[in-house]
Amino acid sequence: MAAAMEGLSKMSVADFYVGKTVFITGGTGFMGKVLLEKLLRSCPGVSSIYLLIRPSKGQNAQERLQQLLCSPLFDILRKECPTDLQKVSAIEGDITQPELAIAPSDRAMLCQSVNVVFHSAATVKFDEKLKLSVAINMLGTQRLVEMCRRMTKLEALIHVSTAYCNCDRSKVEEKIYASALEPGQVITVVDSLDENLVDTLTPKLVGNRPNTYTFTKALAEYWLKENKGDLPLVIVRPSIVISTINGPLKGWVDNWNGPTGIIAAAGKGLFRTMLCDANKKADLIPVDMVINLMITAAWKIGTQKSKEITVYNCCTGLRRPITWNRFIKLCFVYMRKHPFSEIKWYPDGTVTSSVLRNNVYRIFLQWLPAYIMDAMRWLIGSKPIMVRIQDKLCKAARCLEFFTTQEWEFDDSNVNALSRVLNEHDKKEFCFDVAQIMWEDYLENYVLGIRRFIFKEEAESLPSARKQVSKLYWIYRITQILCVMSIWHFLTLRYAPLRRLWSNALRLLVHIARMLSIVK
Secondary structure, eight states: OHHHHHHHHHSOHHHHTTTOEEEEESTTSHHHHHHHHHHHHHOTTOOEEEEEEOOBTTBOHHHHHHHHHTSGGGHHHHHHOGGGGGGEEEEEOOTTSGGGGOOHHHHHHHHHHOOEEEEOOOOOOTTOOHHHHIIIIIIHHHHHHHHHTTOTTOOEEEEEOOGGGGTTSSEEOSSOOOOSSOHHHHHHHHHHSOHHHHHHHHHHHHTTSSSHHHHHHHHHHHHHHHHOTTOOEEEEEEOEEEOOSSSSSTTOOOOOTTHHHHHHHHHTTOOOEEEOOTTSBOOEEEHHHHHHHHHHHHHHHHHSOOSSOEEEEEOSTTTSOOBHHHHHHHHHHHHHHSOOTTOSSOOOOEEESOHHHHHHHHIIIIIHHHHHHHHHHHHTTOOOOHHHHHHHHHHHHHHHHHHHSOOOEEOOHHHHHHHHTSOHHHHHHTOOOGGGOOHHHHHHHHHHHIIIIISOOOGGGHHHHHHHHHHHHHHHHHHHHHHHHHHHHHHHHHOHHHHHHHHHHHHHHHHHHHHHHHHO
């Protein structure tokens, strides 16, 4: 063991990838883009990278690859190492189809040349229909494994799962748990039944888990445990993945998934209440830390062979926890400091663990204003959209409620052990030490990232946005005062004791004002 560890310390992570051929599924997704950029930038010796890409929206795989490489994430590479982008090739295919719908010639080439596989393709929609979720998260994994078995030079297979695949437990260790249902049985049921019948059976099949995503991810893990054979397999389980913390672009994010869509809507003044236990931990993880762990995990299994499946819980809850209350407050602080343009109302909001209170807040703070604004839009001949937006936001919020009202303890012993065997250079270049996260700085960049990369707003628009939010602040406060005064006035008209109290308070204020004028 000591000799093996010494061998590990001598070969750097970047050295391991020299001359290697890498195959990535899910390369067009949020995590896949960060993985691709990091491999090209920090492992310059990598020989070739193949991305499995499905034709979509009238674009073939090559066109989608070129569009991907135009992302701001690749600006530094395009400027400093443009030839490195030529190492990336598109493999046309589809994770939901037999043999991944890869052409026989491409399949043969991959089986003869690939050294490292990163499997991050998945449907991450929490409310995805079970039939499609099984096709992508389970059958897609099985089909990839079948191809990996034919890869003669394979040294590492990294399967991306989720920390929440075992969310029916309060404490989650870095191991694969047994499943109450056999993966094969679930696949058979889903394949053989009509989709409407599958939808009816879904709640019973999913059981204590909140959605089809966590359910199918857990089954995929269990299937891998039972069927991996001699494959050099590693499982990485991130928690809630949000924007980058470090280079090449701090705060980079390109999707509305998870908290990002809710935070973006709150910054626009459209979302103001959330069912949430404010004191529970929000287990959020920067996407580039997850990617650094994945790259390093491949190095570890590739240089120190193991027949066991190593599982890494990539989470922050134990070593750098943050509560939902602090996360939300900091986001509001920075959304007021760096406001979005064309906001509808002053960014503010509340969280509550009371379902009744949340529903009341939602009616008066979100739905009622939405109907009023749509009525005004209809009167001036514009298309009403605010109610439709609220409907989408409320559905997104409901998908998150399971995770914002509970908390878990994710053991990360394997992650810490992996970090300890890295040399000092690799600890910095491929940092996944969550203890280094400074939440204030990170969340400020997160908000700026939403502003720049989601809403496409440049820094030059900040001065006018700050003026707008300043005006809305005073309108917001005056509205609050008027509402309180109206409610008080209504109460004083109905109840004599309150009316006398109100009259006495007014007399006292007038008396104090007169005394102050005499003193002057």
